[in-house]
Amino acid sequence: MSSKFHARIYVTLRPSVLDPAGVAVQSGLQQMGYEGIEQVRIGKYIEVKLNAADEAEANQQLDEMCDALLANPVIENYCFELTALPVEAAA
Amino acid sequence: MSSKFHARIYVTLRPSVLDPAGVAVQSGLQQMGYEGIEQVRIGKYIEVKLNAADEAEANQQLDEMCDALLANPVIENYCFELTALPVEAAA
Secondary structure, three states: OOEEEEEEEEEEOOOOOOOOOHHHHHHHHHHOOOEEEEEEEEEEEEEEEEEEEOHHHHHHHHHHHHHHHHHHOOOOEEEEEEEEEOOOOOO | OOOOEEEEEEEEOOOOOOHHHEEEEEEHHHHHHOEEEEEEEEEEEEEEEEEEEHHHHHHHHHHHHHHHOOOOOOEEEEEEEEEEEOOOOOO
């Protein structure tokens, strides 16, 4: 019997890595008149729905997926939040 | 006297909009052996540091910035979390 989980994954550039897209957005916002902007960093937000035996397995799978495909561990950090979804009525 | 705020902005495609990148990642993960993946949706995660007079002004500016530049309201939804940063020692 497996359970459904919903994961919210945040992938961000490591602080030491330049973010040209963030700098461009920051400069765009400043030119639009938002003078108070100090820094903009752009990352990815990934939502995944998955089936797993339990929360530990879901956590482990997500860690592997982030390391292998969703994030580039050389230049990016990631973190995720896992929520168990309510069980649907059996078909 | 203005305060510093840190905003975490989440931009996601509206549920009715197709997400080809998400489908590609989902298929990639399935081919890597993660059979339990049901859905992948890819959005943006934007971190902004800004100065504003108070929290209400920061909220309003962020709403405007999201509508005008950070998200495309036709196909994307956004939400954000605002945190006040501790005041630094005066220079």
